[in-house]
Amino acid sequence: MAKLTQDDILTYLEEATILELNDLVTAIEDKFGVVAAAAVAAPAAAAEEAAGPSEVTVTLTSVGGTKVAVIKAVREITGLGLVDAKKLVDSAPAVIKENIAPEEADQIKEKLMGAGATVEIK
Structure with a gap:
C-alpha cells in the first residue's frame, strides 16, 4: 500500500x-x-x-498603621467622599471594587499596600 x-x-x-x-x-x-x-x-x-479569572474582586482586609493614608487611597480609587471612604475603611474587611480586570485589581492592590493596608484579590 x-x-x-x-x-x-x-x-x-x-x-x-x-x-x-x-x-x-x-x-x-x-x-x-x-x-x-x-x-x-x-x-x-x-x-x-x-x-485565570477574567473578573476579580478587591477586598480591604486590614487597615494597618496608617489609616489616613489608606482612606486617601480608597478615596482616589473609588471616588467616594471623605466620610464614605472613612466608613468603608472602618468596616474592613470591605470590598473596594468588584468585577474588575485582574490588571486593574493589581494596580489597586499596589496603591492600598503602599498606603499600609492589607488587600486580598479573589
Missing part, C-alpha cells in the same frame, strides 16, 4: 461530504479506542483554566 502524505489526507478531507467525515471519525474512534469530543474539549478547558 502506498504511503499517504499529509497533503493527500487534507485533499480528501476537503472533498469529503459531512456523512463521509462522520463515518471516518467513527472508524477512527473504534480503531484506536478514543473519543473525538474529549480530545477537542480537553485542550479548550485547559486553556481557559490557565488564563
Whole structure:
C-alpha cells in the first residue's frame, strides 16, 4: 500500500461530504479506542483554566498603621467622599471594587499596600 502524505489526507478531507467525515471519525474512534469530543474539549478547558479569572474582586482586609493614608487611597480609587471612604475603611474587611480586570485589581492592590493596608484579590 502506498504511503499517504499529509497533503493527500487534507485533499480528501476537503472533498469529503459531512456523512463521509462522520463515518471516518467513527472508524477512527473504534480503531484506536478514543473519543473525538474529549480530545477537542480537553485542550479548550485547559486553556481557559490557565488564563485565570477574567473578573476579580478587591477586598480591604486590614487597615494597618496608617489609616489616613489608606482612606486617601480608597478615596482616589473609588471616588467616594471623605466620610464614605472613612466608613468603608472602618468596616474592613470591605470590598473596594468588584468585577474588575485582574490588571486593574493589581494596580489597586499596589496603591492600598503602599498606603499600609492589607488587600486580598479573589
